[in-house]
């Protein structure tokens with residue numbers, strides 16, 4: 001038996017229960033992983049509340065990213081062996097546990113140049129950032145982009161990465177502390193959206209032209225403003241709905257400037273597509289190792305205290321990555 005967090009009913013952070021679970025032995029194509037660290041994502045909150053369209057049946061163990069050491073492999077596994085350090089990002093929940101079973105094709109090797117805690121902190125958010133800036137819309141040198149929640153878990157990586165590519169990065173944040181971080185992470189312009197109208201500021205910064213792309217994870221509260229910030233033929237890449245689902249889109253909102261609107265979901269690119277996953281993960285870890293991406297492990301909690309971490313995320317008091325460290329028993 002190992003200890004894990006289990007959700008028996010949907011609800012607030014109090015439904016996250018620390019209890020013993022059976023892990024079992026890996027079957028054909030599976031591995032068993034002893035986890036060094038687990039990354040916390042805003043999506044975990046949706047899952048706990050039962051609001052995500054892929055929320056698993058009850059009871060379940062939440063969590064979608066982590067890193068650790070392979071302790072056993074099932075029959076037929078050739079891609080990794082006992083002792084390997086690996087990381088994973090998957091919508092198949094279950095990471096809030098000291099140990100877990102995964103399919104071998106869900107994990108990627110963590111190079112020795114990357115700390116496993118940083119790997120756990122960056123794998124899900126970093127692969128999402130990779131999809132956003134390479135696939136949802138391809139950011140190039142000379143583009144001007146707008147990133148909402150620029151100090152958040154995905155946002156800070158998008159800002160760093162797009163800056164490294166040579167884009168001009170505009171970020172929105174709610175307070176001064178987040179603004180300082182966003183600046184450090186490569187935002188050329190930071191908008192404190194509670195104090196200034198972000199559409200007006202974007203138009204001022206771009207001399208009325210607008211931006212090539214908006215990366216919007218906030219949804220309802222920002223959606224119409226995001227469309228207004230786009231230049232002709234610009235892209236609105238929605239990838240989250242932290243404030244709720246936006247109202248339905250009228251054709252006129254899109255046709256006015258011949259805009260593009262897409263929802264980018266990391267799972268659609270990396271789940272069941274091993275080749276794409278390996279290429280993206282290699283590029284991500286390479287960028288971490290060579291310093292292009294600076295992983296911010298800004299908040300660490302013992303796994304057994306995860307309810308406190310959920311409270312902090314929900315009250316929007318976190319920046320960068322939030323990491324859970326499995327308790328030693």
Ligand SMILES: NC(=O)c1ccc[n+]([C@@H]2O[C@H](COP(=O)([O-])OP(=O)(O)OC[C@H]3O[C@@H](n4cnc5c(N)ncnc54)[C@H](OP(=O)(O)O)[C@@H]3O)[C@@H](O)[C@H]2O)c1
Nearest residue numbers: 041042149152153154173174217239240241242243265266
């Ligand atoms: N599509 C995908 O594949 C994918 C993958 C990973 C994450 N996501 C989504 O991306 C979003 C960000 O995830 P994350 O883990 O990186 O979280 P996060 O950015 O660390 O946290 C959310 C941030 O959004 C901002 N926000 C604005 N309005 C909010 C509201 N009403 N409620 C809560 N937050 C609000 C807050 O920043 P300010 O205080 O600066 O406003 C908050 O800190 C989430 O919506 C998540 O579901 C999508």
